[in-house]
Amino acid sequence: MTCRPMARLAWALPIALAGMAGAVQAQTWPGTDKWTYSVTPYLWMPAFKGTLKYTRPPGTGNPDVSVDERSVLDALDAAFMLTGEARRGRWSFYGDYVYLKFSTSKSAVRSVDFNAGPSNSSFAATSNTGSDSTLKGNMLTLAGGYSLAQTADSPFDLIGGLRYLGITAETSWNLSAAVAGPQLGQTFAAAGSASRSKDLFDGIIGFRGRAKIADRWYLPYYADVGTGSSNLTWQALAGISYAFGWGEVALAYRHLYYDQKGDNLMHDFKFSGPMVGATFRF
DSSP states (O other): OOOOHHHHHHHHHHHOOOOOSSOSOOSSOTTOOSOEEEEEEEEEOOEEEEEEEOOOSTTSOEEEEEEEEOOHHHHEEEEEEEEEEEEETTEEEEEEEEEEEEEESOEEEEEEEOSSSSOBOOOOGGGEEEEEEEEEEEEEEEEEEEEOOSOSSSOEEEEEEEEEEEEEEEEEEEESSOEEOSSTTOEEOSEEEEEEEEEEEEEEEEEEEEEEEETTEEEEEEEEEEEESSSEEEEEEEEEEEEOSSEEEEEEEEEEEEEOOTTOSEEEEEEEEEEEEEEEEO
16 A cells, blocks of 8 residues: 655654754854854664565565664674754754664565565565675765744754665575475575665655753754655654753664665665764854
């Protein structure tokens, strides 16, 4: 069952209750006519779960691989994250960059499609005697915002922009036996590997801001939702931060969702986990 992109935007935006990308707002009043800048290095440690759909030569079978990794420290190979913001008056511009590479043994072939009849989808858990997957991705969000708030204590920006995700996935598998296809000569080997890369460009809309709860204490939030190369993508973050004279430190929880349909690579994919960062303002 499918639904139209704009319908998905209507229900996804209200439930995306928190956020990041520019993690924490500048402390200057939104109406000031002076440019202010901030840079936020941070670390995000997401668990991830979803389905990878590979394409292979005709007759060899296209595997759908489920991935469910929760031990992020064991799976993480490399990471780099950085957010930057420029603000003047009610207008703001920011960029958010994320690089992550994971390797996990918590994956399994769940079905094989030979494009010649029904998929062989009745894989028992014991059929997978060993599977390893690697995910490597670059994500860049570029957006502009307009502030509707009149105070630096509780700013609220409407945002719009573009998110790019370039991802490469690779899986090697070992099954207890080869899988025969519906037609003569079609076989999915008991051991093998597949890889696939995808570039996704999605337009996004959303909001961001923070609420002051006590002297120097704030609740930053962010949410966006979008579509384009993806059937649906959305992101949300909520956290708590403490302000210093030089900037701010924040602890938050971030969720990122991607879904593609048909023969595309990523199906119902979720990245969720805690993050910590420090914002430097000048």
